[in-house]
Amino acid sequence: MFSFGSLMIVFSLVLMGLITWLGYRFSKSKMLDNDSYFSAGRNITTAFMTATFIAYAVGTGLIFSPGEMAYYEGLTAMIGYGLAISLSYIAFLPVSGRIKELIPSGNTIGEYAKVRYGNIMYVVVLFVTIVYMFCLLAANLIGVGIAFNYIGHIPLYIGVLIIGVPVIIYTTYGGLGAAIFTNGLQAILITPMLFITAIIAFKNSGGPAAIYDGILKHSPEFLKVFHPTGLEFALMIIIAVSAAELLNQALWQRVYSAKDIKVVKKGLLSASFMTFPMTIIAASFGLMAVAYNMELPHPSIATALMADYLLPPWASMIFMMIIVLAATSTASDALAAFSSIASLDIIKSLLPDLAPEKAVFVARIATIVFGAGAMLVAFKAPSILFLLLIADLVAAAAVIPVIAGLFSPNISGKAAAAGTVLGLLSGLPLFLNNQNLLSFVTAIIVSTGVVFISARVSPANFDFNKLREHIKTID
């Protein structure tokens, strides 16, 4: 008889094989020109736009981290995490409109930063976006690895490879189009699978009343609305996720890939509502772990461990496939985002006359290298939440300087770069000293103060038409 772990490998390989094959077939038929590799044809409509916003959010950042925080901090932290993802999409609404209006032919955040602010801020933004995409990719691979390890008793590196290699293959071949197309499949599969497994878990745990009683028995402080550390975490995660998503190359790419701004706004609004129940239900497994007084062998494993404990084997396998789909969807988005940065920002800066075909080739090589690097980090399996928070802090220092530059012509490149660096230098020591909320607030306040004081004292008077003039498609 096959072990659960062996079956996990088999089902994962079948699922990944199917997604890779479909992603490859789609890319082969739809990639009409070199620009399509980076922009998916710039004609994505509502169904796929909504699906890709959902699938991007539903990675291990949604499946594991809310459960991790619910386990360690309780109900307020859990609700905060649910609101964080939804509010970040709402916050991105006005920004997306401005991006589509000013930079209709864009591909990356970096090219905007270069034209708007010059080379220094360009390098700073590249650093921020690369760190974020790398942490996001590694975090998702870790999620799968630890699920394979702790649930299937399979070595962690096998789980990482089973997901990492196919994702690298189809994203390398098909670029953003492959990522968005497979997101469409992943989103529509994850939702009913999560519903089925959650219903069974609730039934087997005795329902919300029994879970509530268990929390009351083992950790009654988790049920306090103003539980200090839970509230602090909730505020921090709302700020952190919002900051990070405003500076997310994957989201900016989706704005560029959309048919028009109405599609973007409909997709963001729909996804902001749809991701809230998904986050709460995934996080509730963390609360179930509290109710059952579960010990955790890894901080990020609460959700998967509890699902495995409460579900019959067939349903537990479905939950493992949710993890595979979730990690794959966000991993491919992070890879596609990085490939654009590597080719169109980094290499094109060094080789300005790079031909479009060569740009695609460079992007493919970069995808492989980036993916391999993230897999190496994933083998070490640090906490998913810690990795994501580091990335969020870096983004928090840069978000106001970058985003304000879309609306105010008065901020100069030097001010933006100085604000970002000073914000990061102020926030990082606090973060490393476990003062998480204060670190994010400090990073944002410092960077905001620097840019707005500078805009008052010596306004730059930037002409926004330059963005449209200088940022074109690659073909």
Add this chain to the structure above:
Amino acid sequence: MTYSETFFAILMWICLAGLMLDFGFQLWYNIVDFKNKTLW
């Protein structure tokens, strides 16, 4: 101030129902775009 058992139960059931609404909307968007020949 403490979350009540009723609040917790309502939150869980609303979110479970929300998952099915999510699925319904995703199907609907796909059907609409397919009918309009704008799915991709």
